[in-house]
Amino acid sequence: MDLLIALAAVVLLMIGLWAWQLRSGRADWVDAAWAACIGGLALAYALLGEGAVEKRLLVALVTGSWAFRLARHLAVRLAGHDQEDGRYQAMREHFGTRANAFFFVFFIGQALIAWLFALPAWVVANDPDSTLGPAVFAGLAIWAISLGGESLADRQLAAFRKDPSTRGQVCRRGLWRYSRHPNYFFEWLHWFSYPLLALGAPAQWLTWLGPVLMLLFLYRLTGIPYTEQQSLKSRGDAYREYQRTTSPFIPWPPRD
Structure with missing residues (x-):
């Protein structure tokens, strides 16, 4: 999978989430979305990577299990609260009328960070060596x-x-x-x-x-x-x- 396409995909997803938070007032869901983006990219790399099948399966297992467990944990916690997390409320108060513009940049930044954190999975998924050695x-x-x-x-x-x-x-x-x-x-x-x-x-x-x-x-x-x-x-x-x-x-x- 082309890395630029992967980056564009997570950026678009985060822009959509930013638009949703304009109505919901819940920017804190970006935390769960960030973890889910890493998991989604890892699965895409595992499916479309050019490495050995063994390494691609390991990516799906290792990155997918970590990312989706974290995303689920965060989603359950967020769903249990009617109000936005205190960290994001503090950001809204700090930026005032510029809060939504700040969050737009923030969400784009989260997309970039998720893409960066998924790069190790991309490396493994494109490793041609099928050897399952001690390392x-x-x-x-x-x-x-x-x-x-x-x-x-x-x-x-x-x-x-x-x-x-x-x-x-x-x-x-x-x-x-x-x-x-x-x-x-x-x-x-x-x-x-x-x-x-x-x-x-x-x-x-x-x-x-x-x-x-x-x-x-x-x-x-x-x-x-x-x-x-x-x-x-x-x-x-x-x-x-x-x-x-x-x-x-x-x-x-x-x-x-």
């Missing part, structure tokens, strides 16, 4: 660990939030005892699958865009900074104590 199995092991860890972290947090007795408290259950953002950590870990799955493939260097860009976005841009800002507003000193004792990203035994 491939190591990549599959990382995929399985990351998918299981992220799913477990999401379930633990969801169960904590549903418990009426924990209202106003900070989740320290399970993986959240060892990391303030275990879901983000395992999401990042997932991207190390691709350099192993595509070891020796043409343009293999593109597979390193996944872990590098994901770390940048999660740790410095859209992930941890905004999430922690919201948590400090809602949890105050309890979250400050959580910050003092708990690793921000990589799971680690908590400090006393």
Whole structure:
């Protein structure tokens, strides 16, 4: 599949979603759409790629399972709220009358980012080597660990939030005892699958865009900074104590 056609497809989809949010006032659905775009591109690359069938099947399995699990998780969470997520409400307030113009640029940017994050899947899907050696199995092991860890972290947090007795408290259950953002950590870990799955493939260097860009976005841009800002507003000193004792990203035994 031509990469420019893939980019045009996700841009058009995001423009359509932007037009929908003009009426619905729910720009936050771009999060679920972003993950679904990566999954959709991965499946298209798996179907239309010119690589070995084995590698194309791996793309469908590894990228598809990660992307659509995340998209479903986000969609269920968004559907459970009548109002737009607080991050997007803050953006609307900040930009005022220019909010819709800002969101147009923002949605186009999300399309570009989704396209970039799907490039590792494109590399694997066009790898002509059908050999399933140790590197491939190591990549599959990382995929399985990351998918299981992220799913477990999401379930633990969801169960904590549903418990009426924990209202106003900070989740320290399970993986959240060892990391303030275990879901983000395992999401990042997932991207190390691709350099192993595509070891020796043409343009293999593109597979390193996944872990590098994901770390940048999660740790410095859209992930941890905004999430922690919201948590400090809602949890105050309890979250400050959580910050003092708990690793921000990589799971680690908590400090006393």
